[in-house]
Every structure is written in structure tokens, then in C-alpha cells.
Amino acid sequence: MSETTTSPVLATVHRGTAPVPPEFLFDVVADAEKWPQFFAPAVHAEYLERGDDTDVVRRWFLTPDEDVKVRTARRHLDRDGLRITLDDTEPDASRVSSRVEWTFTNVSDGAAEVELRHELVPAEGLTTADREALATELERNSAAQLAAVVDQGNRRELLEQLVLSFEDPLFVAGRPEDAYEVLYEADKWPDRIAHVSRLDMTEDVPGIQFFDMDTKTPDGVPHTTRSVRICLEPRLIVYKQTTLPPLLDAHTGHWRFTTTPEGLIVSARHTVTIKPSALSLLGEGTTIQDARKYLRNVLSANSMKNLQLAKAFAEDPTRA
Incomplete structure (x- = not known):
């Protein structure tokens, strides 16, 4: 029989720097519709609601075994504080909730640090193997998303x-x-x-x-x-x-x-x-x-x- 667990919160933190103002990196993350061009798993994103500092975004993305998953998140975009948060509004069977937080900081003239925090509450009763797979997915996706954003900062002029x-x-x-x-x-x-x-x-x-x-x-x-x-x-x-x-x-x-x-x-x-x-x-x-x-x-x-x-x-x- 598979071992089950009342899994605690899974969390990751990733940081990177790029030779651009933090406002540039903020805009990269904020523009959800452009993510499919720069982030390999992303296929499509569209706004279901859109306001000055909040929106609801639906995202279609590929898993490593070529399944397409769909998730919807409510985002808060704090341009003055250079912070973007996403909360899943329709968690799937593997999770109770999921929150992503991006922060952008000026570290020197013309350079910025971006930090990505991801917290996920697994569903009750997951097997240990399922929980480990979820943790692996979380780590892989968070690292890849951070790398995609940093790459856009590093290649800003060339990508244009x-x-x-x-x-x-x-x-x-x-x-x-x-x-x-x-x-x-x-x-x-x-x-x-x-x-x-x-x-x-x-x-x-x-x-x-x-x-x-x-x-x-x-x-x-x-x-x-x-x-x-x-x-x-x-x-x-x-x-x-x-x-x-x-x-x-x-x-x-x-x-x-x-x-x-x-x-x-x-x-x-x-x-x-x-x-x-x-x-x-x-x-x-x-x-x-x-x-x-x-x-x-x-x-x-x-x-x-x-x-x-x-x-x-x-x-x-x-x-x-």
C-alpha cells in the first residue's frame, strides 16, 4: 500500500540578476500574453478580467510528457512596489492552493535582481511519491521561469x-x-x-x-x-x-x-x-x-x- 501524507507547504525561492532596470523585468513578467514566446512550456495566455492593478489570467502550458494543462490565476500588480503576486483560482486535484510572488529590486545603476517565490499546499491524502513528484515539478518550473525572465534581461537589445x-x-x-x-x-x-x-x-x-x-x-x-x-x-x-x-x-x-x-x-x-x-x-x-x-x-x-x-x-x- 502506498504511504499517504498530510503534506506541509512546498516552497521554493529563486533569484537572479540582469543588467536592466527592475521596471523592465516587472514588465516582462506582467505581460502574460508574451510568455509563450519566451518560456518553453507556455502555449497560450489570455485575460479573463483586467484592471489597473489586478487581473485574472488563464494559462495553457505543456507538461514534460506533452499533456496540456490549464490554470487560472488572479494577479495583483504593484508597480510602485515592483511586486507581482498570483493566486490560483481553480486549483487541480493535486493542490489546495498555489501562490507565486515576483519581486524586483534595483541592485546598482542599470542592474536589477528578480526573486521568485512559489508556495504550494498539496492536497490531503497524496502519496509520498505524488508529493515528491509535485515538489520536483515545482522546483523545475520555478527555476525555468526565473531563467527565462533573466535571459530576457540579459539579451534585451538583441531580442528587440x-x-x-x-x-x-x-x-x-x-x-x-x-x-x-x-x-x-x-x-x-x-x-x-x-x-x-x-x-x-x-x-x-x-x-x-x-x-x-x-x-x-x-x-x-x-x-x-x-x-x-x-x-x-x-x-x-x-x-x-x-x-x-x-x-x-x-x-x-x-x-x-x-x-x-x-x-x-x-x-x-x-x-x-x-x-x-x-x-x-x-x-x-x-x-x-x-x-x-x-x-x-x-x-x-x-x-x-x-x-x-x-x-x-x-x-x-x-x-x-
Whole structure:
């Protein structure tokens, strides 16, 4: 029989420094919607409530075994005191409560310390093994989150050049559910989109998809990527590449469906982080600016094919 325990509070403390003002690090943590670009497990975040100093954020994130978990937290953002706290509003079966506290301190001219405290109250009756697994997860996640924030501080100026983000919209004179359907059915893309040659998809949990995809860029370069998608019908499909093409350190984006009086706008968003060590893949002497232009062209070209597919599908008169 497994030993059970009335586990006491689990707690971790992690600290790091970066050559930036503390206000910069505060803003990095405060901007929840940007976390998927810089923190590997994060897939999507959106605000359920938003005020001047409090908000409620729902977060989707990957576990090491590729499950997607969802947590919702109420945050208090004290900009004057340079402190952010998060309290889970919907703890899962493993925990009674969870609190995260970030503090940011000026340690010298142009440098700051960030401290991350995480306290978790395990559920009653957990086995010793479950409690140990929870403690391991807490330590791993806290250390990785702190490292991601410090890295943004250390690479502040470089990241401003390496990160490219843009959105391409297209008007569709059709029903939102039809435009959504064709982009949701990614497993059918090899038969519908020329640059997609293979796509193997699983959807064990409704609305959460994983797929491996083979594509070619307009100049004929093949890529194999793996992605996770969060499908929030009928308004949004969010994706994150977990296996990336060699030129990128990160790639996130979404398909957004916005109803208008005349029809709807379907927009494709990409946010990529360029890998500096891979610039030579585009030719000797390639600069970051060269890579930005290349990616803007290639990603937009592929997105427009998807958008045009959604437009044709939704505007097909036989579907009326």
C-alpha cells in the first residue's frame, strides 16, 4: 500500500540578476500574453478580467510528457512596489492552493535582481511519491521561469532585433463557422494546401491538437515541424511550434476570426525569434535584418495560402 501524507507547504525561492532596470523585468513578467514566446512550456495566455492593478489570467502550458494543462490565476500588480503576486483560482486535484510572488529590486545603476517565490499546499491524502513528484515539478518550473525572465534581461537589445511579430488579415464574405472549420481541420491540409506535403495529427482532448507537418518554403526548402494548437471555437486557434525549423528559436501565432457587419476578418499572426547562430543557413554574410525580411516574406506567403483557403471555403455558394 502506498504511504499517504498530510503534506506541509512546498516552497521554493529563486533569484537572479540582469543588467536592466527592475521596471523592465516587472514588465516582462506582467505581460502574460508574451510568455509563450519566451518560456518553453507556455502555449497560450489570455485575460479573463483586467484592471489597473489586478487581473485574472488563464494559462495553457505543456507538461514534460506533452499533456496540456490549464490554470487560472488572479494577479495583483504593484508597480510602485515592483511586486507581482498570483493566486490560483481553480486549483487541480493535486493542490489546495498555489501562490507565486515576483519581486524586483534595483541592485546598482542599470542592474536589477528578480526573486521568485512559489508556495504550494498539496492536497490531503497524496502519496509520498505524488508529493515528491509535485515538489520536483515545482522546483523545475520555478527555476525555468526565473531563467527565462533573466535571459530576457540579459539579451534585451538583441531580442528587440531577433523577435519579429506581424499579423496578416483577410476579409471573408462568409460564415465564421465555415472559415473556422477549414483551419481547424489541419489533418486535411495536405489535400488542400500546396506547401503542406504531410501532416499527422492527434486530438485526444477536444480542442487540443498536436501535429507533425512537412512543408516547403516558396524557394523549395523543406521543413519538418511539430506544433501544439489550442482551438477556442469560434474565435481563435492558437499554435506553438515545439519542434522548430533550424533558423528559429521560437515560433508562436494564431488564427483569429472577427465578425463584422459585412462578414468577418480572418487574421494570421506570427511571432518568431531568430536563432543568431543559424543565420548562415540563408547564405554567408546574412544579417539579422536579412533574416527578418526573409521570414516576413516566407511566413506571409504561407499564411495567405491558408487564409485564401478559408475564404474560398466560406464563400463557396454550395455551402450556403
